[in-house]
Amino acid sequence: MTRFFLTMVLALWALAGFAQAPELSALARLDPSRSAVQARQDGLVLELGLSQPVPYRAYLLDAPPRLVMDFRELDFGAIAPADLRGADLLGDLRWGRFRPGWTRLVAELPGPMALSEAVEDTAGDAQIRVRLDPVPASQFPARSGAPESALWDLPQPAVTDPPHRRQDGATPLRVILDPGHGGIDPGAEADGHSEAVLVLTFARDLKEAMTRAGMEVLLTREEDVFVPLETRITVARAAGADLFLSLHADALAEGEATGATVYLLDAAAQDEASQKLAERHDRADLLAGVDLEGHDDAVAGVLMDLARAETQPRSLRLAQVLAGAIKSEGLKMHRHPVQGADFSVLKSPDIPSILLELGFMSSEADRARLLSAEWRGRMAAALVAGIQRWAQADAAEARLLRQ
Ligand SMILES: [Zn+2]
Known part of the structure; x- marks a missing residue:
């Protein structure tokens, strides 16, 4: 019975998520007063306060080591990356629209690190917390690109088309x-x-x-x-x-x-x-x-x-x-x-x-x-x-x- 109940709750959550998805105007916003980068032991903790929970993902890329976070419908508004408390603990930090409906945060890390935690607190004030800890360069768990997922990745346009005929003035340039x-x-x-x-x-x-x-x-x-x-x-x-x-x-x-x-x-x-x-x-x-x-x-x-x-x-x-x-x-x-x-x-x-x-x-x-x-x-x-x-x-x- 308990198990059945849990399944129902999850399904309802999923349905609720679907119903909300097309409402692109209801953007979640970053709350700078609840957002910061902090040094913890040798590592870093990045906290992002949001006005409401959003689907997100976090992963690492190499050369240079960097943290990438993608968010569905998160509006950073007029807040500049340099205004984030503790931003100086990171290298180049930037965020902005990546594709229509998607925003991306990219932070250059001070060295090779691993993602030891990535959680979203959805009860009460929504908050995403990511913890990074240093690892030897040989253990940097980087991927060569973003993890592949149909939910996140749009199909890439075809690269090879037949060569275009050189213009001769017969049709508009x-x-x-x-x-x-x-x-x-x-x-x-x-x-x-x-x-x-x-x-x-x-x-x-x-x-x-x-x-x-x-x-x-x-x-x-x-x-x-x-x-x-x-x-x-x-x-x-x-x-x-x-x-x-x-x-x-x-x-x-x-x-x-x-x-x-x-x-x-x-x-x-x-x-x-x-x-x-x-x-x-x-x-x-x-x-x-x-x-x-x-x-x-x-x-x-x-x-x-x-x-x-x-x-x-x-x-x-x-x-x-x-x-x-x-x-x-x-x-x-x-x-x-x-x-x-x-x-x-x-x-x-x-x-x-x-x-x-x-x-x-x-x-x-x-x-x-x-x-x-x-x-x-x-x-x-x-x-x-x-x-x-x-x-x-x-x-x-x-x-x-x-x-
Ligand atoms: Zn330019």
Whole structure:
């Protein structure tokens, strides 16, 4: 009888959970007054106070050792990771939207640790407590990726599509705009503004201007949510894009860099600043809990090189035309307006791909420009003019090559 009763209780809980799931507006919120990181003996205890219980999971990833926690419908609100009491006991700590409906917390650990406890107190005030204890590096119980579970993981989009036919002007130009960063990865931050939000705002303006000019435009993200680098490329391939334009506004710690810069892929880029930029972009993916594992190897390397050999000169011309268009609109450009960098997001072998740093978040003047609707309008107009000029010449060359 007791056993039967228990089964019923569990089933009712499950039903209640199901009934609540679609109500996405009823978000649980983090309560910072009941949340903290504390040192316990040699280990750490992370406590998160919630306004109501949520489904969650916790796991570890290696290189660097980090704790990843995924939550269903948990709103961190305006609370910054640095505001969490005891946050300095951890390395890089970040949280944010990972996918629509999901939030993720990632904490860089001070060294190899094991999860010795992960409990959620659902009676009274909801609270999640995670305890981590140091282990020898050889015993770090890391997995190569998140545990697989149909409940948590959405299917990945297909990686390999047939190569896209080069555009020849017969159909509207299909452009993928890629607002950088998002969600758990805010990108550069300065003066209360994040790169992720500013480049999304610009991408929306630019999409409108391009659509008016007759182009077909798709965004890799429509809201402030994390999108892995690999998925951004996959979206472009799946859409049969003629052109991929990634939008950023990074910060440089040293120097007084200002103005826009156009980047194209150069795996051998030696310039220290561009190397740092590229590292930071790839590292953001890593810290968000996404491990890029030999993406390139999945596709035949030789074919990719052949495709790149044809695509790279087209990307270079696009970079030059865009830099010229921005300049002739009288907009501020960096003193080296076209540069090469090893950005993962530019590695599509058969889609001309460019990364545009609209300006530097670290520069007050550049920030003011990004926040100005008038400036964004002029920049969007310059890019539309440049892309149209490039597309015409590129289509003429394609028709010539086909004869
Ligand atoms: Zn960026």
